[in-house]
Amino acid sequence: QQQVKQSPQSLIVQKGGISIINCAYENTAFDYFPWYQQFPGKGPALLIAIRPDVSEKKEGRFTISFNKSAKQFSLHIMDSQPGDSATYFCAASRRGNNDMRFGAGTRLTVKP
Amino acid sequence: GAVVSQHPSRVICKSGTSVKIECRSLDFQATTMFWYRQFPKQSLMLMATSNEGSKATYEQGVEKDKFLINHASLTLSTLTVTSAHPEDSSFYICSATDPYYGYTFGSGTRLTVV
Numbered sequence: 485q486q487q488v489k490q491s492p493q494s495l496i497v498q499k500g501g502i503s504i505i506n507c508a509y510e511n512t513a514f515d516y517f518p519w520y521q522q523f524p525g526k527g528p529a530l531l532i533a534i535r536p537d538v539s540e541k542k543e544g545r546f547t548i549s550f551n552k553s554a555k556q557f558s559l560h561i562m563d564s565q566p567g568d569s570a571t572y573f574c575a576a577s578r579r580g581n582n583d584m585r586f587g588a589g590t591r592l593t594v595k596p
Numbered sequence: 597g598a599v600v601s602q603h604p605s606r607v608i609c610k611s612g613t614s615v616k617i618e619c620r621s622l623d624f625q626a627t628t629m630f631w632y633r634q635f636p637k638q639s640l641m642l643m644a645t646s647n648e649g650s651k652a653t654y655e656q657g658v659e660k661d662k663f664l665i666n667h668a669s670l671t672l673s674t675l676t677v678t679s680a681h682p683e684d685s686s687f688y689i690c691s692a693t694d695p696y697y698g699y700t701f702g703s704g705t706r707l708t709v710v
Contacts, residue, residue, distance in 0.1 A: 518699070527602070527689045527701035528640070573639065575699075584699055588639045 487511055488576050490587025497594050503561040505590045507574035512555070514576040514585075519548065519559045522571045522589075531572070532559070564594045598624050600692050602702025609680055609709055617675045617705045619690030625670035626692035631663070634687040634704075646673040680709040 490507045497503045509517075518533035534541045534548040534557065541548045547560040561568055571591050577584040599622040609615050619629055627648050632640040644665050645653040652665035662684075664676040673692075677684055690702040 516698070520701070525687075525704065525706065527600075527691075527704040529701065530699070533698070577699075583645075586640050591637065 487585040488574060488587045490574050490590060492590060493588065494591040495593070497564045497592065499564065499566060499594055499596050501564050501594075503559075503564045503568065503592055503594070505559045505572055505574070505592070506556065507558065507576075507587050508554075508556045509576045509585075510555070511576070511578070511585075513578045515579050516577045517548070517550065517557050518575050518584075519546075520573045520575065520586075522573065528573055561592075564592075566594045566596050568592060569594050598622075598692070598694050598696075598700040600626075600690065600700045600702040602690050602705055604705060605703060606706045607708070609707070611681055611709055612679055614676055614678045615680055615707060617677075617688055617690070617707075619673045619675070619692070619702050621671045621692045621694070621700075624692075624694040624696075626673075626694060627670060628693050629667060629673040630691045630693075631665060631673075631675050632689045632691070634689060636687075640689065643675075677707065680707070682709045685709045 488509050519531045520528035521531045522528040532543050532546045534550050536552050545562045550557045571589045573589050574587040575584050601620045603618050629646040631643045643658045646665045646667040648667045654660045667673040685708050689704045691699050
């Protein structure tokens with residue numbers, strides 16, 4: 485069953501705009517929430533991750549917002565650039581458990 | 597950070613032949629590695645979990661005799677697609693886990709069966 489739901493499926497943003505991708509999870513035992521970035525023909529690469537003891541984590545232009553009560557987390561890309569065009573996957577896993585669940589992915593296109 | 601090397605990056609093979617894909621953790625030991633399959637514009641589909649020194653655990657619907665997995669050492673797992681057919685053409689990705697670095701993915705292998 486799909487334990488991590490991701491939306492939207494695709495997203496088009498103008499250069500300089502804010503890209504927002506949302507994910508919702510079901511299993512309250514999850515305690516690690518990473519985002520991966522994947523370019524065509526490449527494997528996913530860890531972009532940023534958060535644990536539920538904080539509500540927000542920022543690394544450069546990338547921010548994760550986490551809402552534990554709603555079981556939701558989102559990725560915000562500020563000042564989006566054409567080089568950010570890629571597919572983004574959210575994921576969730578439980579500490580000590582190697583089984584990570586992935587969202588369906590969001591194809592982001594940043595138009596110049 | 598952790599590095600996972602996957603080879604080959606691309607392979608074209610004839611229908612009926614077998615293809616081996618290697619996944620190596622370069623700077624850490626990985627007791628568990630994962631193999632995924634990804635269709636165009638779709639998410640990662642977990643095929644199997646590879647555990648060092650034991651049999652792999654396959655996801656439902658994945659033919660274990662078709663996709664042979666060997667995890668002979670703490671740094672190497674291999675996926676062999678046996679008697680490949682055009683429908684096996686896909687992008688295969690491995691990942692390895694480490695207690696410190698978490699999940700790290702390989703760069704993927706584009707398999708084309710002609």
